[in-house]
Amino acid sequence: MQDSHWEHERLRLLLKVASTISREMQLDKLLRVIMDEVKSVLQCDRCTVFVLDRERNELWSKVAHGEKEIRFAAHLGIAGHVATTGRVINIPDAYADDRFNPNIDKQTGYHTQTILAAPMRNKLGEIIGVFQTLNKHDGHFTGEDEETLDAISALSATQIENAQLYENQKKTFDSFLETLASTIDARDPLTAGHSQRITLYAAEMAQVLHLSEKEMEVLRVSALLHDYGKIAVREAVLTKEDRLTESEYKHIRNHAAYTKSILEKINFTGALRQVPLIAASHHERVDGTGYPAGLVDEQIPKLSKILAVVDVFDALTSKRHYRTRMPFHEVIQTLTAGIGTQFDPRYVNAFKQIKLDRLLHILEHEHVDLLHRADLSSLADYDSIDYVAAFQAPFPLEQEKRLIMTFQTYYLQQYLNG
Amino acid sequence: MQDSHWEHERLRLLLKVASTISREMQLDKLLRVIMDEVKSVLQCDRCTVFVLDRERNELWSKVAHGEKEIRFAAHLGIAGHVATTGRVINIPDAYADDRFNPNIDKQTGYHTQTILAAPMRNKLGEIIGVFQTLNKHDGHFTGEDEETLDAISALSATQIENAQLYENQKKTFDSFLETLASTIDARDPLTAGHSQRITLYAAEMAQVLHLSEKEMEVLRVSALLHDYGKIAVREAVLTKEDRLTESEYKHIRNHAAYTKSILEKINFTGALRQVPLIAASHHERVDGTGYPAGLVDEQIPKLSKILAVVDVFDALTSKRHYRTRMPFHEVIQTLTAGIGTQFDPRYVNAFKQIKLDRLLHILEHEHVDLLHRADLSSLADYDSIDYVAAFQAPFPLEQEKRLIMTFQTYYLQQYLNG
Numbered sequence: 001m002q003d004s005h006w007e008h009e010r011l012r013l014l015l016k017v018a019s020t021i022s023r024e025m026q027l028d029k030l031l032r033v034i035m036d037e038v039k040s041v042l043q044c045d046r047c048t049v050f051v052l053d054r055e056r057n058e059l060w061s062k063v064a065h066g067e068k069e070i071r072f073a074a075h076l077g078i079a080g081h082v083a084t085t086g087r088v089i090n091i092p093d094a095y096a097d098d099r100f101n102p103n104i105d106k107q108t109g110y111h112t113q114t115i116l117a118a119p120m121r122n123k124l125g126e127i128i129g130v131f132q133t134l135n136k137h138d139g140h141f142t143g144e145d146e147e148t149l150d151a152i153s154a155l156s157a158t159q160i161e162n163a164q165l166y167e168n169q170k171k172t173f174d175s176f177l178e179t180l181a182s183t184i185d186a187r188d189p190l191t192a193g194h195s196q197r198i199t200l201y202a203a204e205m206a207q208v209l210h211l212s213e214k215e216m217e218v219l220r221v222s223a224l225l226h227d228y229g230k231i232a233v234r235e236a237v238l239t240k241e242d243r244l245t246e247s248e249y250k251h252i253r254n255h256a257a258y259t260k261s262i263l264e265k266i267n268f269t270g271a272l273r274q275v276p277l278i279a280a281s282h283h284e285r286v287d288g289t290g291y292p293a294g295l296v297d298e299q300i301p302k303l304s305k306i307l308a309v310v311d312v313f314d315a316l317t318s319k320r321h322y323r324t325r326m327p328f329h330e331v332i333q334t335l336t337a338g339i340g341t342q343f344d345p346r347y348v349n350a351f352k353q354i355k356l357d358r359l360l361h362i363l364e365h366e367h368v369d370l371l372h373r374a375d376l377s378s379l380a381d382y383d384s385i386d387y388v389a390a391f392q393a394p395f396p397l398e399q400e401k402r403l404i405m406t407f408q409t410y411y412l413q414q415y416l417n418g
Numbered sequence: 419m420q421d422s423h424w425e426h427e428r429l430r431l432l433l434k435v436a437s438t439i440s441r442e443m444q445l446d447k448l449l450r451v452i453m454d455e456v457k458s459v460l461q462c463d464r465c466t467v468f469v470l471d472r473e474r475n476e477l478w479s480k481v482a483h484g485e486k487e488i489r490f491a492a493h494l495g496i497a498g499h500v501a502t503t504g505r506v507i508n509i510p511d512a513y514a515d516d517r518f519n520p521n522i523d524k525q526t527g528y529h530t531q532t533i534l535a536a537p538m539r540n541k542l543g544e545i546i547g548v549f550q551t552l553n554k555h556d557g558h559f560t561g562e563d564e565e566t567l568d569a570i571s572a573l574s575a576t577q578i579e580n581a582q583l584y585e586n587q588k589k590t591f592d593s594f595l596e597t598l599a600s601t602i603d604a605r606d607p608l609t610a611g612h613s614q615r616i617t618l619y620a621a622e623m624a625q626v627l628h629l630s631e632k633e634m635e636v637l638r639v640s641a642l643l644h645d646y647g648k649i650a651v652r653e654a655v656l657t658k659e660d661r662l663t664e665s666e667y668k669h670i671r672n673h674a675a676y677t678k679s680i681l682e683k684i685n686f687t688g689a690l691r692q693v694p695l696i697a698a699s700h701h702e703r704v705d706g707t708g709y710p711a712g713l714v715d716e717q718i719p720k721l722s723k724i725l726a727v728v729d730v731f732d733a734l735t736s737k738r739h740y741r742t743r744m745p746f747h748e749v750i751q752t753l754t755a756g757i758g759t760q761f762d763p764r765y766v767n768a769f770k771q772i773k774l775d776r777l778l779h780i781l782e783h784e785h786v787d788l789l790h791r792a793d794l795s796s797l798a799d800y801d802s803i804d805y806v807a808a809f810q811a812p813f814p815l816e817q818e819k820r821l822i823m824t825f826q827t828y829y830l831q832q833y834l835n836g
Contacts, residue, residue, distance in 0.1 A: 008422065011429035015569075018436035022576040023541055025583060123441055151433075158440040165443060166584050168687040173591045175685035180598065183649050183680060231601050235653040262601060267593035269586040 010148055013041045018155050027163040031062055034156050038133060041152065042116070042145050045135035049120070050079045051160065052129050059083060059130065077101055079130040082117045086127055088150070091115040092140040116141035120153045122161055129160065181224045184231055188238050191227070193365060194314055199223040200362040201310035204354045205347065209306075214271045219303045221272060222279040226307055229258030229280070256283050257292040274301065282307035287341045297344070305344045309335065309351050312342070317363060328411050329391045332384045352384040356403075359384070360410050375406050428566055431459050436573050445581040449480055452574050456551060459570065460534070460563050463553035467538070468497045469578065470547050477501060477548065495519055497548040500535045504545055506568070509533040510558040534559035538571045540579055547578065599642045602649055606656050609645070611783060612732055617641040618780040619728035622772045623765065627724075632689045637721045639690060640697040644725055647676030647698070674701050675710035692719065700725035705759045715762070723762045727753065727769050730760070735781055746829055747809045750802045770802040774821075777802070778828050793824050 017037045024030040031049050038047040050059040052074060059079055060071040075084050081099055082089055094100040094112040105112050114136050120129040131153055133141070181195035202223040206216045230238065233255050237248045244252065260280030268275050281304035284290035286297040290308075300308075316331045326334070332352065339345045356379040364371060382390075382403055390400035435455045442448040449467050456465040468477040470492060477497055478489040493502050499517055500507055512518040512530040523530050532554050538547040549571055551559070599613035620641040624634045648656065651673050655666045662670065678698030686693050699722035702708035704715040708726075718726075734749045744752070750770065757763045774797040782789060800808075800821055808818035 004422070004426070008426050008429065011426065011433055015429055015433050015436065018433065018440070019573060019576070022436070022440060022573065022580070025580055155437060155440065158437070162440070162443055162580060162584075166580075166587070169584070169587050169591065171685045172687060172690065173587065173594070175683065176591070176594070179680060179683045186650070231649070232604070262597060265593065265597045267589045269590060272590065 006144065010144070010151075014148070014151050014155070017041060017152055021156060021159050024159075025163050025166050027160070027167050028062060030159060030163050034152075034160075038131065038149070038152055041148060042133055042141070043137045044114075044116075044133045044141070045137065047131065047133045048079075049156070049160075050083070050130040050132065052083055052127060078115060078117050079132050082119050082130045082132075083127055086119050086121075088119070088146055089115065089117045090141050090146060114140040116145055116149060118146065118149045118153055120157045120160070122157045128157055131156075177221065177224045181227070184227055187230065187235060190239075190318070194318070195224055195227055197362050197365055198226070198307065198310045198314050200365065201313060201351075201354075202306055204358050204362070205306050205310065205350050208350045208353045209347075215303065218271050218274055218278060219306065222275050222303060223307060223310075225263060225275065226259060226279045226282045226311070227255060228262060229255035229260070232258040232262070253283070253291050256280050260292065274303075277301060278303045278307070282311050284308065285342045286344055290342075300344075305347050306350075309343055309347045312338070313351065325411065325413075328384075328407065329388050332388050354383060355380050356382045356384070356387060356407055360407070364410055364413075371410065375409070378406055379403070424562065428562070428569075432566070432569050432573070435459060435570055439574060439577050442577075443581050443584050445578070445585050446480060448577060448581050452570075452578075456549065456567070456570055459566060460551055460559070461555045462532075462534075462551045462559070463555065465549065465551045466497075467574070467578075468501070468548040468550065470501055470545060496533060496535050497550050500537050500548045500550075501545055504537050504539075506537070506564055507533065507535045508559050508564060532558040534563055534567060536564065536567045536571055538575045538578070540575045546575055549574075595639065595642045599645070602645055605648065605653060608657075608736070612736070613642055613645055615780050615783055616644070616725065616728045616732050618783065619731060619769075619772075620724055622776050622780070623724050623728065623768055626768045626771050627765075633721065636689050636692055636696060637724065640693050640721060641725060641728075643681060643693065644677060644697045644700045644729070645673060646680060647673035647678070650676040650680070671701070671709050674698050678710065692721075695719060696721045696725070700729050702726065703760045704762055708760075718762075723765050724768075727761055727765045730756070731769065742831075743829065746802075746825065747806050750806050772801060773798050774800050774802070774805060774825055778825070782828055782831075789828060793827070796824055797821070 020037060021030060021033055024033050031051070034049055035047040038049075039045070048061050050061045052058075053060055053071075057074045058071050059074050059076075060069055062069055072080070074080055078089055078091075078099055078101075089099070091097045091100065092114055094115055095102065097115075100112070100115070102112075104110075112134055115132065115134055116136070117130060117132040119127045120131060122128050131149055133149065136145070178196065181199075182193065185191045185194045185196075199220055202219050203216070205211075206219055211219065233252055237244070237251050240248065257280065260276050263276035263279060266276075278301050280292060281295065281300055284293065284295045284300045284304060285308070286300065286305075288294050288296040290300075313331065313335065316326045316334060317328075319325055325331075335343065335348050335351065339348050357376040360371060360376065360379065361368060387403065387407060390396055390403050393400055396404070438455055439448060439451055442451050449469070452467055453465040456467075457463070466479050468479045470476075471478055471489075475492045476489050477492050477494075478487055480487055490498070492498055496507055496509075496517055496519075507517070509515045509518065510532055512533055513520065515533075518530070518533070520530075522528075530552055533550065533552055534554075535548060535550040537545045538549060540546050549567055551567065554563070596614065599617075600611070603609045603612045603614075617638055620637050621634070623629075624637055629637065651670055655662070655669050658666065675698065678694050681694035681697060684694075696719050698710060699713065699718055702711065702713045702718045702722060703726070704718065704723075706712050706714040731749065731753060734744045734752060735746075737743055743749075753761065753766050753769065757766050775794040778789060778794065778797065779786060805821065805825060808814055808821050811818055814822070
């Protein structure tokens with residue numbers, strides 16, 4: 001009866017674990033959920049799931065409740081022993097066992113007493129990771145704990161593989177979009193890196209505006225693809241250095257309409273279905289004189305209004321063959337002057353709230369390694385509004401002078417000539 | 419004790435169901451696995467999972483063990499009733515219940531006696547589908563069956579949503595690749611539809627050669643992207659109608675190397691990691707005089723050798739502004755003549771085994787609706803080898819004449835002028 005009761009309780013817990021972990025498809029979160037479940041089911045102090053990276057032959061894990069990833073060669077330590085032999089290790093007294101390495105305890109101040117470690121196998125029987133649990137609350141880990149961990153391990157393996165499959169596909173798609181965007185930008189030397197940068201600016205706007213995760217994703221994909229239509233614009237027109245004729249100008253403006261018609265052929269699902277419209281509407285103006293559709297203010301999707309601001313900002317702050325960057329205070333004045341005709345005030349104002357260190361990071365996206373950390377952190381307290389105020393102060397304070405000078409050092413790219 | 423035993427057995431079964439269904443991420447297969455599990459756990463004759471399509475407000479399902487999809491308005495029948503009210507329906511005698519529609523039994527010859535139908539809810543509590551089980555083997559469905567079905571339903575809902583998420587992302591990516599390929603082809607009017615067609619030819623080759631599913635997927639993606647590098651080729655050169663200069667010709671040939679270097683930036687995972695190399699090697703020749711790398715025979719990946727054959731076939735059978743298609747027997751002779759210098763004999767021979775109806779389907783990809791079914795099925799018994807033999811026969815048989823004439827009718831696109 002005791003056995004039957006125990007078995008019953010075990011089944012109930014396992015079913016709960018199965019149901020809980022099946023809800024999570026994001027690998028990071030999934031690992032955390034699994035570790036929490038194991039801790040609670042096995043009544044122990046710590047649980048770590050190590051995932052085997054076959055290519056690099058390493059085990060890695062997110063430290064529970066921490067942000068850092070740990071990684072080590074796949075044969076090291078207790079976990080490495082389990083990954084190599086495929087056998088369960090149940091150690092009642094860690095310090096009496098040769099396989100235990102006390103150095104980590106020394107570093108962390110933790111005191112390991114009992115250890116239960118088990119391999120995680122996929123449906124093909126291949127080892128894909130290792131469970132390691134520490135310090136059973138009450139005594140040491142039992143044979144029953146071994147059985148339970150084995151069952152959770154099997155359930156987890158499938159879910160981890162599903163999550164990896166999903167993430168890999170997402171990563172492939174994302175890197176594809178990025179590569180495509182930069183390829184299209186590269187057709188016109190003046191716009192190299194443009195789509196990448198406006199995607200980054202848009203992400204900063206999303207932070208300031210507290211957009212939802214879904215909106216952020218739509219904004220990100222729309223930003224990457226907003227100039228996709230340029231793929232259909234004739235190169236001779238795209239790269240012409242002389243003044244464009246009226247018909248050439250019209251042809252270039254068509255890129256926005258091309259963006260829409262091409263992206264509409266893509267089988268976007270869920271919230272991403274808005275991407276073609278949002279991406280294509282980045283040249284609409286609130287006064288209705290924009291293109292391709294000549295939409296008026298409230299007809300323009302919010303996310304397109306955001307793209308409109310960052311698109312112009314990037315154009316003004318990019319170097320052209322015939323000039324250096326427009327002075328920064330003029331850029332901000334130009335955006336401000338566009339309020340009510342070109343831009344929605346909300347999004348110009350949001351843009352002006354992005355901190356200067358974040359802006360510099362994107363402006364100097366191609367050589368971030370040249371940014372000094374101390375300079376960046378001194379700019380982290382200021383936004384564009386502060387900058388313009390400092391710039392226009394009739395009697396600037398010492399700190400205002402420093403702000404202007406630090407920012408200008410990078411913005412004018414003087415370090416590139418020094 | 420009976421209760422405890424029952425509960426115990428139920429937990430054991432549920433855990434098995436959870437583990438079984440968690441292994442399947444392909445929606446079609448998943449639905450079948452779920453239906454089989456329910457039948458076996460509830461000991462009944464049939465189980466159907468209906469999935470709610472919110473956009474079209476329809477319920478759909480694959481008929482168990484059948485290929486056909488059934489679809490109907492989301493308020494119809496027992497399943498519709500459950501989807502609308504969110505309540506479980508347990509009918510001990512179908513023919514005595516008003517909600518039961520006996521017409522389907524009449525059509526199928528099946529005799530429905532007992533029905534248990536339950537909603538399937540996701541973690542947000544939204545109804546995403548309906549379970550319908552028919553004819554409990556022994557008596558009618560019990561309250562315990564209702565509980566069990568409810569638990570399976572909850573487990574299934576998560577897994578179905580995960581599979582949908584995964585499939586949607588895959589669909590978006592695939593349609594993206596197709597759209598991109600056709601956009602690139604469209605830059606050169608001579609090659610419109612080219613990537614799409616060679617992807618289809620490659621799929622036929624895969625069938626003839628019995629490639630594995632993984633190889634097929636790598637071949638498909640490589641075929642779609644083989645000319646991606648053209649995005650970096652200057653348009654003036656790409657579309658030049660006069661004879662190319664040596665340096666222009668070299669620039670065009672660079673598209674293969676561009677394909678490799680651009681695709682290498684993409685975070686392909688698993689087998690797809692071979693895509694950049696395979697896609698870029700479609701102009702390699704077995705005698706080592708190809709490009710970009712001048713690989714020799716066994717250095718050229720098998721899938722690139724397949725692409726080489728279908729790439730040339732498509733070029734020869736495409737209309738050019740200055741000529742119609744090359745006569746079909748000459749196309750086949752040209753491929754054959756390339757064996758040992760340009761092509762690996764295995765893949766020319768495989769190509770020649772593709773049935774003529776399949777070839778016509780792809781050759782006339784843009785107006786398949788003009789192909790007569792009777793003509794196609796009369797061509798389904800012949801391949802290119804048969805065609806050339808018939809064409810060259812000094813005294814062709816009646817059926818050989820018919821074969822040539824039927825194929826030519828479409829190949830020469832005479833119907834477009836008649």
